[in-house]
Amino acid sequence: xxxxxxxxxxxxxxxRAIKPALTLLIVVVIAIAFYNHFWRLGLPALQRIAGxxxxxxxxxxxxxxxxxxxxxxxxxxxxxxxxxxxxxxTPVLYTASEVLRVREFFSWGESLYFGLSPGFQLILLANFGxxxxxxxxxxxxxxxxxxxIRVVTPLPLAALLLLPVGVYVIVIWGFGVHWFYVxxxxxxxxxx
Amino acid sequence: xxEGNGFFAEKMTRRHALGLIGGSMVACAAGLRFPRFARxxxxxxxxxxxxxDHRWDAMSNMGHPxxxxxxxxxxxxxxxxxxxxxxxxxxxxxxxxxxxxGQYARTHGVQNNLTPWRDGNVTFLELLKKAGYDTAxxxxxxxxxxxxxxxxxxxxxxxxxxxxQGQYFDCPLIVDGREEPSRRPYITExxxxxxxxxxxxxxxxxxCLYLSHKAVHHxxxxxxxxxxxxxxxxxxxxxxxxxxxxxAKGQVWTGVLGPLEREYRNYLAxxxxxxxxxxxxxxxxxxxxxxxxxxxxxxxxxxxxWGEHRFVDKRWAYEEAIRVPFIVRYPGxxxxxxxxxxxxxxxxxxxxxLLEMAGLAVPSAMEGTSLVPLLRDRDAAGRRAWMYEYFKxxxxxxPEHQAVRTRHHKLIQFQGGRPEELxxxxxxxxxxxxxxxxxxxxxxxxxxxxMLDELRRxxxx
Numbered sequence: 001x002x003x004x005x006x007x008x009x010x011x012x013x014x015x016r017a018i019k020p021a022l023t024l025l026i027v028v029v030i031a032i033a034f035y036n037h038f039w040r041l042g043l044p045a046l047q048r049i050a051g052x053x054x055x056x057x058x059x060x061x062x063x064x065x066x067x068x069x070x071x072x073x074x075x076x077x078x079x080x081x082x083x084x085x086x087x088x089x090t091p092v093l094y095t096a097s098e099v100l101r102v103r104e105f106f107s108w109g110e111s112l113y114f115g116l117s118p119g120f121q122l123i124l125l126a127n128f129g130x131x132x133x134x135x136x137x138x139x140x141x142x143x144x145x146x147x148x149i150r151v152v153t154p155l156p157l158a159a160l161l162l163l164p165v166g167v168y169v170i171v172i173w174g175f176g177v178h179w180f181y182v183x184x185x186x187x188x189x190x191x192x
Numbered sequence: 193x194x195e196g197n198g199f200f201a202e203k204m205t206r207r208h209a210l211g212l213i214g215g216s217m218v219a220c221a222a223g224l225r226f227p228r229f230a231r232x233x234x235x236x237x238x239x240x241x242x243x244x245d246h247r248w249d250a251m252s253n254m255g256h257p258x259x260x261x262x263x264x265x266x267x268x269x270x271x272x273x274x275x276x277x278x279x280x281x282x283x284x285x286x287x288x289x290x291x292x293x294g295q296y297a298r299t300h301g302v303q304n305n306l307t308p309w310r311d312g313n314v315t316f317l318e319l320l321k322k323a324g325y326d327t328a329x330x331x332x333x334x335x336x337x338x339x340x341x342x343x344x345x346x347x348x349x350x351x352x353x354x355x356x357q358g359q360y361f362d363c364p365l366i367v368d369g370r371e372e373p374s375r376r377p378y379i380t381e382x383x384x385x386x387x388x389x390x391x392x393x394x395x396x397x398x399x400c401l402y403l404s405h406k407a408v409h410h411x412x413x414x415x416x417x418x419x420x421x422x423x424x425x426x427x428x429x430x431x432x433x434x435x436x437x438x439x440a441k442g443q444v445w446t447g448v449l450g451p452l453e454r455e456y457r458n459y460l461a462x463x464x465x466x467x468x469x470x471x472x473x474x475x476x477x478x479x480x481x482x483x484x485x486x487x488x489x490x491x492x493x494x495x496x497x498w499g500e501h502r503f504v505d506k507r508w509a510y511e512e513a514i515r516v517p518f519i520v521r522y523p524g525x526x527x528x529x530x531x532x533x534x535x536x537x538x539x540x541x542x543x544x545x546l547l548e549m550a551g552l553a554v555p556s557a558m559e560g561t562s563l564v565p566l567l568r569d570r571d572a573a574g575r576r577a578w579m580y581e582y583f584k585x586x587x588x589x590x591p592e593h594q595a596v597r598t599r600h601h602k603l604i605q606f607q608g609g610r611p612e613e614l615x616x617x618x619x620x621x622x623x624x625x626x627x628x629x630x631x632x633x634x635x636x637x638x639x640x641x642x643m644l645d646e647l648r649r650x651x652x653x
Contacts, residue, residue: 036440039432039502051434059439102442104608105584105591114587119444175411176447177354184306184355187586192306 010077020072070134129163244409246492248515263471271521294543294558304585308337316543318344331404360413414461433499442589492516509595535574579647596644603640
């Protein structure tokens, strides 16, 4: 056992994994509800502010929530598997809710394929990237407290690198158009 | 040109008059059944300019608070601006095919951005070519499937990059089947140059130019000199809009990823850039001495939401998506130039209109109606109702739906479980109050539903 792990007290499953994951999920659900329905209150002066507040909360919570959840789970003694699962709760449930939403328009097969689309790919990659970053930040924090631990190791670094690679392929390459058409070719091959 | 009402009130040169008389005599001797104006003028030259995603009110002549479109304003002041022009499917590929064929998407087969163009489709260009026109298709083709050998087109200049969407800067072109680099950096200028080259050719025949722009489609890129012209403008976005709306509910597919305000400013600047190039075409026509006998039609392929209904993009049967700019300038025909027309017209009306103007019979397979009577007579009756249709287009989050639109009402029927929507367009032009479930809705629905059924069966109302 390293000093780093020995210093961390392993809390209950609720405390170490479920609570951090659930907290983020609740934040996202509330932010989405406010984002989509605030305009119905008829407060045009506040609409733009609410749009920024709730829209950006949704965006960062779904895309980068792992940064917070991972750190919380790590310092409460969650195992690597538990940390990863806790971090994936929000992006996976968000994607699942979108798959269910588009069932109105598409068949089950198409809806599931929709869940594999570039936007959701990016969400997943961003969260893995954030997990890698969070792991290294946690190690840095532990080292400052005296733990003998290497901050940068291949696995978290590889996870972190997924983020820029994903951003490049999905967003920057042809401003998102090229990867989108690759995805569309897959759709044509499967459903046309 | 002298001010006046109609063709005979305008100034004519002796050469022009002799030409008309001569042309009419030849036409009569040949036994051609030209319409009255065609007999008088001979077959007109035709210029059809189609833009992309240009919504009907984004022109200064429509009172838009920001955008400046002096060329389109000029066109409207010299022709007829149809205030109630619609597309039968609010999506690029189906709408473009409807302009070309005069048919609904269900008939020509290009139902979304995935279903390919059928080689058997007959375009108005093909029919005009058979009648002796010089023809050119220049610009965005963007139909799914391989690039066709387009029948009846002498000059076919298009692009295939980005699945046929093209790109605003340095867009490689396909010129009569061969790839060529763009000579100008900005696509709208390049296509206009190519169009002017076609117009400048000396020819004994009348011509038909189909100039189809990439602008003002996403990514809404104006040329550098217009990049920030509307940065300080108050945009008047709808109250339900916000900066990040394009990230909500699957709208990320539209590619409109920046803050809505930034994208909208770029869109408007791109409209102004397009307008400048349209001005070059108008200038050419006016300086060529052929203005009297040249039809210029400007239209958009579909509208665009800028936050209305919390949408970005098009597709839905709401007014912002289905209404398009549609201006016709034809001094030899238009009675009372500079007037707006309130009759409802459709993209499928273009092909029959141009064919009638050219003195050709309109094939029965065309589902549109010629606009010639409306251009001649401001009080001519328009259609009572028409059908809108939208087909599934994965992965865009819009259900298949059909709608009937009358002058005052709209009934929308969705595939799947989504309930019907019914709007009173006179009292609720923004379509914010669905009348389904109200006494008024119950009263209105049966007649509208019956109309929609009739229209589905191919009736013209």
